Amino acid sequence: MSLTVVGTMAFDEIETPFGKSGKIIGGSATYIAWAASNFVQPINQVSVVGEDFPKAEMDALSAKGVALDGVQIKEGEKSFYWSGKYHMDMNTRDSLVTDLNVLADFQPVIPETYQGSEFLILGNLTPQVQMSVLDQLKERPRLIVMDTMNFWMEVALEDLLKVLKRVDVLMVNDGEARQLSGEYSLVKAARKILEMGPKYLIIKKGEHGALLFCDNHVFFAPAMPLDEVYDPTGAGDTFAGGFIGHxxxxxxxxxxxxxxxxxxxxxxxxxxxxxxxxxxxRQVTKGEIAARIEQFVQLVNFDIDLV
Amino acid sequence: MSLTVVGTMAFDEIETPFGKSGKIIGGSATYIAWAASNFVQPINQVSVVGEDFPKAEMDALSAKGVALDGVQIKEGEKSFYWSGKYHMDMNTRDSLVTDLNVLADFQPVIPETYQGSEFLILGNLTPQVQMSVLDQLKERPRLIVMDTMNFWMEVALEDLLKVLKRVDVLMVNDGEARQLSGEYSLVKAARKILEMGPKYLIIKKGEHGALLFCDNHVFFAPAMPLDEVYDPTGAGDTFAGGFIGHxxxxxxxxxxxxxxxxxxxxxxxxxxxxxxxxxxxRQVTKGEIAARIEQFVQLVNFDIDLV
Structure with a gap:
C-alpha cells in the first residue's frame, strides 16, 4: 500500500488576525505527508529543499514513516520561501513574498525504490514537474491524484491540460474550477472538467466544504464548524493527505x-x-482523528422516512 | 396538526442575469404557504394585501388548503411591492423599489378559528407585528419559529430581542447571525444567539447550505448543487415552509x-x-419532492468503518 507524494517542502511566514507565525515549515508535500502518514506508511516523498532546511524536520518526517530518498538537498541553495497575510474573513490572502529558490529549476528524480507505488499524489507544482514524475514511472499507479492552482492555468495551461489527461482525480478550489471550465455553476464546471481527462473531480470550497463529482454522481462533505479558524494555510494539502491516505x-x-x-x-x-x-x-492522535470523524457523522446524519 | 403562517403577501419584480420576471406574486407568507401546504393542511394564513391582489392567487391558495380568514384585504389600498436586481453571482442583490403600501400600518388580527394552532411561523416582518401575533394567542403553540432580517436589527433591535425571548426557533442568514451576535465565527455567534431566547437556531447560508444549532449540537445540510440558480427570491421562505411543514x-x-x-x-x-x-x-408534486429528498440522501451519505 505504498504512496508517493510529490510537492514542495518549504518555509512559510504567515500573518493572520490572530498573530504572526514567524518562519515555519510549510510546503504542499509536507502537509500531505504529515496528514497521510496517520493512515499509511511508508510514504515516498519527492521534493527539493535547500541546505537551510532543518534536519530536525527531516528526522521528524522519517520517524513518521516518510522515506526521503526522493527529496533532493541542494547545497549552497535556499529552500522555497513564501510569506502571506490573511484578511479578516480568512478566505482571502495577499502573498507578500514568493522566493522560488531551489524550486526554480526543480527536476524531480524518482528513486528506484519508489517504483511500483500503487498510489500517487501530485501536489501543487508546475505541470512540467508533475509530467516529469509521470514519465519516470515504469508502472502506472492504481490511482493518480493531482492538485493544481489558478497560477498554472494562467501561465502553463497547455502543459496543465496534458497532465490532466493522465490523472484519475483532480483537486481544485471553486474559483479554480470556474477558471478552468469557464462556467460559473460548479455543476456545469464539473461536467466540463471531467471531459478534460480525470474521472473524478474534487472541488474544495474551504469553510463551505468539498464536492466530489464522478459521471453524474455528486457527493458533498461540509467543513467542520469551528469556534475559530486560526490559520487556513495548508488546509487544502492536509485534506488531500487525509484523502489519499485513507x-x-x-x-x-x-x-x-x-x-x-x-x-x-x-x-x-x-x-x-x-x-x-x-x-x-504533527501532534494529532489516532483517537482524536476517530473522534473528529464521528463528529462529521453527527454533523450530517439524518433519518428519512417520509411521505 | 394545524399551522399558522404570518408574513407578507406581495408583488415582486425581479431581474436576474437570466431575465426579468415582470410583476409577479411574492411575499414571505406566500412562499411559506406554498411550500408547507405540500405537507400539512389546513394552513392558517395571516397577512394583509391591497385591493390589487389577484383573486386568482387567493383561490389557488385556498385550493391548496390555505385558510385566508386572517388575510386582510384593504379596499382602496395597494399591496406591498418590491423590486430588485441580482448580481451575476446571485448571492447579492440591489433593492430597486420598496413600497410598503398596506404593510405600513399592518395590524394583524388572529381569527378565532386560528386559536389553538399547534405550530406557528412568524415570517420576516416588523418585530412589533410578530409580537402582536404572539399576544393574541390564547394558548402558546407547541413550536414557534421566527424569521427576521438585518433591517430590523438596525431599526428595531429592542423589539426584536423581546420577540426572540418568546420563540423556539430563530432562522437567519449567516450575515444576520454575525450582525446579531457581533461574532464572526458562526459557532460563537450561535452560542450567543441561543442565550437570547430561542432553543434552536438555523443559520441559512444560501448556496452553501444551512446549519442547525441546539445546545452543543450542530447539524449541517448542504444546498443541492444545481446546474443553474435561476432566481433565489423566496428560497429562504420556501426553506422555512418545508421545515415547518414537515x-x-x-x-x-x-x-x-x-x-x-x-x-x-x-x-x-x-x-x-x-x-x-x-x-x-406551485407546480411541484409529491413524487418530485420525494425524489429530491432521496438526492439529498445520496449527496451526503457515506460509509464509515475506520481505524
Missing part, C-alpha cells in the same frame, strides 16, 4: 470509498486550521 | 426530526430557485 490504507478506489476519504480529508483539514502551519497535524 | 405533519419537534425538517426545507428551496418567483413551487 484510499491507500484501504486500497479501495470505488466512488463509495472516495466519499469516506473526503470525510477523512475534511477531518484532517479541520485539525490543520486550529494552529499555525503544521503544528496541529 | 414538523407540523409529523408532530415531532425533537432535534432529530428537525434535522430531517431541514433536509425537507432544503429540498423545497432547491425547487424554488429553478424558476422565477413561486412558479416552480
Amino acid at each position: 484510499l491507500a490504507r484501504t486500497k479501495d478506489i470505488s466512488f463509495e470509498n472516495m466519499k469516506t476519504a473526503i470525510i477523512v480529508g475534511s477531518a484532517m483539514a479541520s485539525f490543520c486550521v486550529e494552529k499555525f502551519g503544521t503544528e496541529r497535524i | 414538523l407540523a405533519r409529523t408532530k415531532d419537534i425533537s432535534f432529530e426530526n428537525m434535522k430531517t425538517a431541514i433536509i425537507v426545507g432544503s429540498a423545497m428551496a432547491s425547487f424554488c430557485v429553478e424558476k422565477f418567483g413561486t412558479e416552480r413551487i
Whole structure:
C-alpha cells in the first residue's frame, strides 16, 4: 500500500488576525505527508529543499514513516520561501513574498525504490514537474491524484491540460474550477472538467466544504464548524493527505470509498486550521482523528422516512 | 396538526442575469404557504394585501388548503411591492423599489378559528407585528419559529430581542447571525444567539447550505448543487415552509426530526430557485419532492468503518 507524494517542502511566514507565525515549515508535500502518514506508511516523498532546511524536520518526517530518498538537498541553495497575510474573513490572502529558490529549476528524480507505488499524489507544482514524475514511472499507479492552482492555468495551461489527461482525480478550489471550465455553476464546471481527462473531480470550497463529482454522481462533505479558524494555510494539502491516505490504507478506489476519504480529508483539514502551519497535524492522535470523524457523522446524519 | 403562517403577501419584480420576471406574486407568507401546504393542511394564513391582489392567487391558495380568514384585504389600498436586481453571482442583490403600501400600518388580527394552532411561523416582518401575533394567542403553540432580517436589527433591535425571548426557533442568514451576535465565527455567534431566547437556531447560508444549532449540537445540510440558480427570491421562505411543514405533519419537534425538517426545507428551496418567483413551487408534486429528498440522501451519505 505504498504512496508517493510529490510537492514542495518549504518555509512559510504567515500573518493572520490572530498573530504572526514567524518562519515555519510549510510546503504542499509536507502537509500531505504529515496528514497521510496517520493512515499509511511508508510514504515516498519527492521534493527539493535547500541546505537551510532543518534536519530536525527531516528526522521528524522519517520517524513518521516518510522515506526521503526522493527529496533532493541542494547545497549552497535556499529552500522555497513564501510569506502571506490573511484578511479578516480568512478566505482571502495577499502573498507578500514568493522566493522560488531551489524550486526554480526543480527536476524531480524518482528513486528506484519508489517504483511500483500503487498510489500517487501530485501536489501543487508546475505541470512540467508533475509530467516529469509521470514519465519516470515504469508502472502506472492504481490511482493518480493531482492538485493544481489558478497560477498554472494562467501561465502553463497547455502543459496543465496534458497532465490532466493522465490523472484519475483532480483537486481544485471553486474559483479554480470556474477558471478552468469557464462556467460559473460548479455543476456545469464539473461536467466540463471531467471531459478534460480525470474521472473524478474534487472541488474544495474551504469553510463551505468539498464536492466530489464522478459521471453524474455528486457527493458533498461540509467543513467542520469551528469556534475559530486560526490559520487556513495548508488546509487544502492536509485534506488531500487525509484523502489519499485513507484510499491507500484501504486500497479501495470505488466512488463509495472516495466519499469516506473526503470525510477523512475534511477531518484532517479541520485539525490543520486550529494552529499555525503544521503544528496541529504533527501532534494529532489516532483517537482524536476517530473522534473528529464521528463528529462529521453527527454533523450530517439524518433519518428519512417520509411521505 | 394545524399551522399558522404570518408574513407578507406581495408583488415582486425581479431581474436576474437570466431575465426579468415582470410583476409577479411574492411575499414571505406566500412562499411559506406554498411550500408547507405540500405537507400539512389546513394552513392558517395571516397577512394583509391591497385591493390589487389577484383573486386568482387567493383561490389557488385556498385550493391548496390555505385558510385566508386572517388575510386582510384593504379596499382602496395597494399591496406591498418590491423590486430588485441580482448580481451575476446571485448571492447579492440591489433593492430597486420598496413600497410598503398596506404593510405600513399592518395590524394583524388572529381569527378565532386560528386559536389553538399547534405550530406557528412568524415570517420576516416588523418585530412589533410578530409580537402582536404572539399576544393574541390564547394558548402558546407547541413550536414557534421566527424569521427576521438585518433591517430590523438596525431599526428595531429592542423589539426584536423581546420577540426572540418568546420563540423556539430563530432562522437567519449567516450575515444576520454575525450582525446579531457581533461574532464572526458562526459557532460563537450561535452560542450567543441561543442565550437570547430561542432553543434552536438555523443559520441559512444560501448556496452553501444551512446549519442547525441546539445546545452543543450542530447539524449541517448542504444546498443541492444545481446546474443553474435561476432566481433565489423566496428560497429562504420556501426553506422555512418545508421545515415547518414537515414538523407540523409529523408532530415531532425533537432535534432529530428537525434535522430531517431541514433536509425537507432544503429540498423545497432547491425547487424554488429553478424558476422565477413561486412558479416552480406551485407546480411541484409529491413524487418530485420525494425524489429530491432521496438526492439529498445520496449527496451526503457515506460509509464509515475506520481505524
